[in-house]
Amino acid sequence: xxxxxxxxxxxxxxxxxxxxxxxxxxxxxxxxxxxxxxxxxxxxxxxxxxxxxxxxxxxxxxxxxxxxxxxxxxxxxxxxxxxxxxxxxxxxxxxxxxxxxxxxxxxxxxxxxx
Amino acid sequence: xxxxxxxxxxxxxxxxxxxxxxxxxxxxxxxxxxxxxxxxxxxxxxxxxxxxxxxxxxxxxxxxxxxxxxxxxxxxxxxxxxxxxxxxxxxxxxxxxxxxxxxxxxxxxxxx
Numbered sequence: 001x002x003x004x005x006x007x008x009x010x011x012x013x014x015x016x017x018x019x020x021x022x023x024x025x026x027x028x029x030x031x032x033x034x035x036x037x038x039x040x041x042x043x044x045x046x047x048x049x050x051x052x053x054x055x056x057x058x059x060x061x062x063x064x065x066x067x068x069x070x071x072x073x074x075x076x077x078x079x080x081x082x083x084x085x086x087x088x089x090x091x092x093x094x095x096x097x098x099x100x101x102x103x104x105x106x107x108x109x110x111x112x113x114x
Numbered sequence: 115x116x117x118x119x120x121x122x123x124x125x126x127x128x129x130x131x132x133x134x135x136x137x138x139x140x141x142x143x144x145x146x147x148x149x150x151x152x153x154x155x156x157x158x159x160x161x162x163x164x165x166x167x168x169x170x171x172x173x174x175x176x177x178x179x180x181x182x183x184x185x186x187x188x189x190x191x192x193x194x195x196x197x198x199x200x201x202x203x204x205x206x207x208x209x210x211x212x213x214x215x216x217x218x219x220x221x222x223x224x225x226x
Contacts, residue, residue: 004157042118042203042216043158058213090157102148103214105157 002026004106006091012112013081021076021109023091030096032074033058033103034066036087043090049074050096081113116141118206120217127194128225135189135220137204142182145207149178149189152201152219161202162189194224 007022023032030051035043045058049068063085065077074093078085088110092103117140127133137147146165150158162171162178164187170179177190187204203219 040218042205042218043214044216045213048213059215092158102160102163105159107157108155 004091004093004104006089006106006109008109009107010110010112012114013078014114015082017081018077018079019081019111020078021089021091021111023074023076023093023106024072025074025091025093025104026072027093027095027104028071029093029104030071031094031103032068033092033094034064034074034076035090035092036060036085037090037108038087046076046089081111083113085111086113087111116144116206116208116215118204118215118217120202120204120220122220123218124221124223126223126225129194129196131194131224132190132192133194133222135191135202135204135222137187137189137217139185139187139206139215142185143209144182145209147178147180147187147204147206148214149176149187150203150205152203154200158203191222194222196224196226198222198224 004025033048034046037043044060047066052071055066067075088108091106094103119138148163149161164171164180175192180187201219201221205214205216
């Protein structure tokens with residue numbers, strides 16, 4: 001049981017390049033989330049999904065797109081990377097039962113945009 | 115807009131000391147509050163979750179309290195150990211149940 005895994009662990013991009021971050025969970029969770037963490041700030045929600053085939057915007061969605069084609073995977077895409085997107089990205093999942101439960105976090109992806 | 119603040123930003127204590135970390139939030143309409151631990155270069159691990167109807171939760175040497183009316187929570191760590199060194203974040207879940215707002219964290223160092 002690997003929990004939540006993220007690929008890649010680290011990536012350097014040039015401004016304007018595109019990339020996709022992959023999040024996978026093996027806990028059969030319904031809900032999945034993408035956050036970014038910047039120095040001196042808490043985690044901020046980018047997008048989330050409450051089930052396969054569904055996505056919704058979080059607090060800071062601009063410049064990102066997501067897809068949830070399979071229940072276990074949640075992809076975060078950057079179509080045209082900007083230096084402001086330099087950050088550490090965390091994926092999380094939660095069971096999505098009636099009573100809110102904790103979220104389980106992946107180890108993070110460190111992204112540097114030059 | 116919900117804002118979550120954690121004070122202090124950093125804290126250094128000698129081993130064995132009891133300590134309190136503080137978290138405040140601006141909107142009391144929350145579903146729950148959680149305390150997380152984050153080790154350098156790692157993801158977050160949930161420590162304690164307090165539902166909005168609860169006043170406190172305990173796990174081992176950790177005790178978290180919630181005063182929703184005043185918008186405050188504290189995390190009490192008893193008999194601190196060097197292994198407790200990490201960043202501690204609090205987060206509130208908004209009533210839509212899908213959005214968590216995090217504080218910036220308190221970086222704790224426990225010196226042997």
